Amino acid sequence: MYAYDQYDQAMVDARVEEFRDQARRRLEGKLTEDQFKPLRLMNGLYLQLHAYMLRVAIPYGTLNSLQMRALADIAEKYDRGYGHFTTRQNIQYNWIKLEDAADILADLAKVEMHAIQTSGNCIRNISSDHFAGATADEVVDPRPYAELLRQWSSFHPEFSYLPRKFKIAVIASEKDRAAMRLHDIGINIVQNDTGELGAAFYVGGGMGRTPMIAPCINAFVPLDHFVTYAEACLRVYNRYGRRDNKYKARIKILVHELGAEEYTRQVEEEFAQLLDQGIEPPLAELERIRTFFEDPPFDGDADAEIDRSDPDFAVWVDRNTVPHKQPGYVSAVISLKPVGGIPGDATAEQMRLMADLAKDYSFDECRVMHTQNIVLPHVRKADLHALWTALEDAGLGSPNLDTVEDIIACPGLDYCSLANARSIPVAQKISERFAANGKTGTLGELKLKISGCINACGHHHAGHIGILGVDRKGVENYQLLLGGSEAEDVSLAKITGPGFDENGIVDAVETVTSVYERERQDGERFVDTYRRIGMNPFKEALYG
Amino acid sequence: MADTLRYRDDEPVDHPAVTVDAFLDQSNASAVRIEPGDDARALVPHLERLALVEVNFPAFGDGRGYSSARILREAGFEGELRAVGDVLVDQLAYMRRCGFDAFEPDEQFDMDDVKAAFERWPEVYQSAADSRTPIWTKRHA
Incomplete structure (x- = not known):
């Protein structure tokens, strides 16, 4: 790294x-x-x-x-x-x-860390694919490009008083594990027909009170223009993004109001002006950064078989490990979603254990996922049982990756001054309900996301099932949304109808999963069934 | 209004700056003031006539003036570029990098803070309108 x-x-x-x-x-x-x-x-x-x-x-x-x-x-x-x-x-x-x-x-x-530009109206920390360098489906490791943008955006003299915050995600795969098109700029590193690498720029996505999916404004920016193009995107935004209303100040509103075509034209014009200004880093810098992200020394003889004789272990392997590009290895996800717990929280002791396990079993590396879990990216299959045993002992062995228990939730009214409703207790009750009724496993992939206000920090627009907490005459009320996704099948969820109280929303989630169980066809995920049958069967079950 | 800090050797312009509209409307002025909503590029055809461009910051959080400054320097403007208004000492280093070489803040700076601000950054990560060499260029020099 x-x-x-x-x-x-x-x-x-x-x-x-x-x-x-x-x-x-x-x-x-x-x-x-x-x-x-x-x-x-x-x-x-x-x-x-x-x-x-x-x-x-x-x-x-x-x-x-x-x-x-x-x-x-x-x-x-x-x-x-x-x-x-x-x-x-x-x-x-x-x-x-x-x-x-x-x-x-x-x-x-x-320890080479900081809190620079993690809040405020500036370019925020760059996010990326949590399986970078481990997955077989990537074109290249996207992190060198994210690191280059980290350097470019750090203490940027022109873009530190933007109209609003600015978030960039970089991926390099057809699979989107970083909600790339729901960022102010999403970048996908791609390869063209001649094998040359370039960057596809998606600009103007976001969640918040006005969710938007970013349109592609340039499908192939050559790598020797990469930073200059980003600079042009930002300059047009800094000059023309709205500053009269903070709720309309994100770049998605500018792109929407201008239209993607006109925004793109302005970016291209700015890019042409910037090209001879010497903004682009030397390509040798990208080469230098790449050397930090080369493969670790994998064991070429690592065993491809896993001893599955322990049934609890086998469940965890099935749910929480992900295929790796290297034979004999997997990426192992440490769930920070224990049943009834606070999504994404970890104690100091748990962090130290995860540090030890990363050192012992994953070439001293771990990753934070945008779903608020931790990945050990490179684990030998032969080490999985020892890893799982250590996690189980520390309360970190929940086998629930991408299930209904793997909830994204914002801090909500328990912490946040913007929130209208609590998110954490709803997440806790839902995971408890599904752990109790035993359906977590049979429901398969089901992404559930909870926000305690319309600012959407809990990504409710992008949930297969989304929950939005609102304040209704002084009482917390929860709206239910269906059909969103932040992945490569990106879509925005739609509200089912009138909201529910705290217990009612837990029942409502169970109700819609029952509709899915009744209607699903072979291999369909919840969101696939929703897309096929539409909102009505769910509405009928919810509101009669 | 506080004193003007200038980081250039020539004589300051002795007459007030006019608005961009007035300037473009056949004025003979050699000093113009840009407001946040003005298009700095409108001045580019006339840079030879200009000795001073003031960029007004009515509120320090409105960062459009940083782009205005860089655009003028990128277009070759060599006259005085003065940040005027709600300009804070913690913004000076970035403003300097965007091409400002004079500052006329609403409130007087503490000169020790000014000195600290300009000495703060040992290096810079990216190119801007100043002559500093970015880290990524130094690494491969």
Whole structure:
């Protein structure tokens, strides 16, 4: 994985000192809260309902064991002994004191980590495919391209006071495991007919109160124009994105209002102006970065068979491991969705265990998934039983990847000042219900996503089943949505009808799964059945 | 209004800046002020006549002026580029990188903070309108 050189380290160290100085000036009253706010946000410090939250960047979701241990130490030293892995492959701490923030950033810098641009109206941490470098279906490992964009976007002098936040995801496969087309810019690294690599740019996707699927504005940007093209996309947005209304300020609104064709024309015009400005990095830099993402030294004789004599282990293998490009290996998913637990939370002890397991069984590497789980990307099949045993002992062995229990949920009203309703208790009740009725396994792939307000941090628009918490006359009310997807079959979910109370929404989820069980044809997932039979059978079952 | 910080050796323009509309409407002015909604590229055909371009920041969070500045420098403008208005000391380093070489903030800066701001960054990651060499170029020099 990527390692800092003296340049990267110097920049992160300078950032820590800059923030220390800013926090000092804030405490001395030289900066007003209004002036300080964007500065702390660009260092990941966000004021929630009860305390500051600190969001730490995990570039393209990739971590080594030293870094995971440092995250555990921070949870213990500065927070309440746990952290929360997020839908953009980061981690956030919910109980941070402003006075500690600079020290935390300094601790992070010691392990080549930071919280730079994890909040605020700037280019955020770049996310990517959590199976990068491990899956057989990718064209190349997308992370070098994400790393190049990390460097380009870090401390970008022109794009740090954008109309609104700006999120970029990079993949390199027909399979989309990063919700690429629901980002401000989604990039798919592709190969053309002559074998040359290039970048397909999708611009103007997003969730929030106005969900949009990003249109492709350029199907093949050559790699020697990659950064310049991104710069052009951002400049058009910085100049013409709406600043009169924060709810209309994301790039999706600009692309929608101009039309994809006109936005593209403006980008191409800007690109033509920028081409001779020397913005593009030397291609040697991409080559340098690629060397950090070469395959680890796989065991060429790794056993292809798994001893499945332990039935509980066999279930976990079937549900939580994913095929690998290297014979004898799999990617193993550590579920952070225990039944009745808080999706994405991990204690310091669990983080340390995951660090140890990454070191022992996965070439010292783990990844945060956008679904708020952790992957050990490269595990020998022969090591799976030992891995599973260790996970089971720590409460991390839930066999529920991509099932109805594998819920994405935002922090909701338990933490967030924007929320209208709680998300976490609904997630807990749903996983408990399905664990109790035993249907988790038989329902197969079922992506359930919960947001506690229309800002959609819990990706409810993209759930096979989505739940949106709203406030109805002072009472929490939950709307049900069906038919969304963030994957390569991307679609936006539709609301079924009137909402439900907290217990009613749990019943409603069970009701729609019963319709699926009744109607499904061979091999169909929930979302496939929904797409085939439409909304009406579900509505009839829900509302009679 | 506070003092103007200038990082150039020539004499400042001694007359007030006019609006972009007034300038384009046959003015003889050599100083013009860009508002956030103005198109900086409209000035590009007339850069030879301009000694000073002021870029107004009515609110520090509105970042359009950063693009205006870079566009003018990319087009070859060598006159004074002055950031005016709600300009904060924590923005100076990025503004300088976008081509500003003068600052006229609503509120006076503490000069120690200004010095710290300009000395802050040992390196830069990307190209902009200044002459600094990005890290990725240095790595392969």
